Amino acid sequence: xxxxxxxxxxxxxxxxxxxxxxxxxxxxxxxxxxxxxxxxxxxxxxxxxxxxxxxxxxxxxxxxxxxxxxxxxxxxxxxxxxxxxxxxxxxxxxxxxxxxxxxxxxxxxxxxxxx
Amino acid sequence: xxxxxxxxxxxxxxxxxxxxxxxxxxxxxxxxxxxxxxxxxxxxxxxxxxxxxxxxxxxxxxxxxxxxxxxxxxxxxxxxxxxxxxxxxxxxxxxxxxxxxxxxxxxxxxxxx
Numbered sequence: 001x002x003x004x005x006x007x008x009x010x011x012x013x014x015x016x017x018x019x020x021x022x023x024x025x026x027x028x029x030x031x032x033x034x035x036x037x038x039x040x041x042x043x044x045x046x047x048x049x050x051x052x053x054x055x056x057x058x059x060x061x062x063x064x065x066x067x068x069x070x071x072x073x074x075x076x077x078x079x080x081x082x083x084x085x086x087x088x089x090x091x092x093x094x095x096x097x098x099x100x101x102x103x104x105x106x107x108x109x110x111x112x113x114x115x
Numbered sequence: 116x117x118x119x120x121x122x123x124x125x126x127x128x129x130x131x132x133x134x135x136x137x138x139x140x141x142x143x144x145x146x147x148x149x150x151x152x153x154x155x156x157x158x159x160x161x162x163x164x165x166x167x168x169x170x171x172x173x174x175x176x177x178x179x180x181x182x183x184x185x186x187x188x189x190x191x192x193x194x195x196x197x198x199x200x201x202x203x204x205x206x207x208x209x210x211x212x213x214x215x216x217x218x219x220x221x222x223x224x225x226x227x228x
Contacts, residue, residue, distance in 0.1 A: 004158070031214060042204065042218040050214065091159065104216065106159035
């Protein structure tokens with residue numbers, strides 16, 4: 001597609017359940033990022049994928065969070081045993097190579113509500 | 116560590132008013148600076164950027180100048196429109212080698228007719 005596509009756009013889940021959020025980056029973009037936007041706060045870096053290199057997972061808030069990127073394209077962010085504090089908008093972004101000099105394009109986000 | 120601080124909102128202006136949204140940063144090295152905008156119901160979009168000191172980024176009538184001496188990157192527009200109502204985020208990255216954007220907390224702008 002023309003832009004970064006994320007699904008679902010909205011997800012309401014019960015505390016303790018697992019959720020999967022999907023990101024389809026712009027075709028040809030080798031760099032993929034996940035960020036989290038909590039209510040009233042700025043965006044928080046979660047994880048970064050670049051080609052076949054090992055991902056930078058330093059922003060993942062706990063071991064309940066994991067992400068994978070299959071075939072260098074689509075990525076899935078998984079949150080296990082969700083907690084209410086996980087409620088946020090999860091944003092995926094992609095760019096050519098890394099950030100330097102290249103614009104990063106964001107998807108519209110997946111709004112997660114844990115009840 | 117690196118950080119971005121921007122003025123709290125909401126900022127409410129009348130149409131055609133002058134806009135300033137303050138942004139200051141703390142960083143080691145030589146960061147690139149960005150303004151992103153999030154319109155209602157849409158994803159984040161890059162508004163403008165500057166990659167070195169004294170550079171001026173501009174787009175859609177918005178401008179911001181990279182001021183190393185004051186570690187600032189204030190966003191300005193001479194005459195705002197209702198369609199500029201959105202949330203504006205200031206961000207930095209640590210130059211060409213960094214892939215992490217560090218964002219401020221965002222400033223909501225509301226422009227009234």
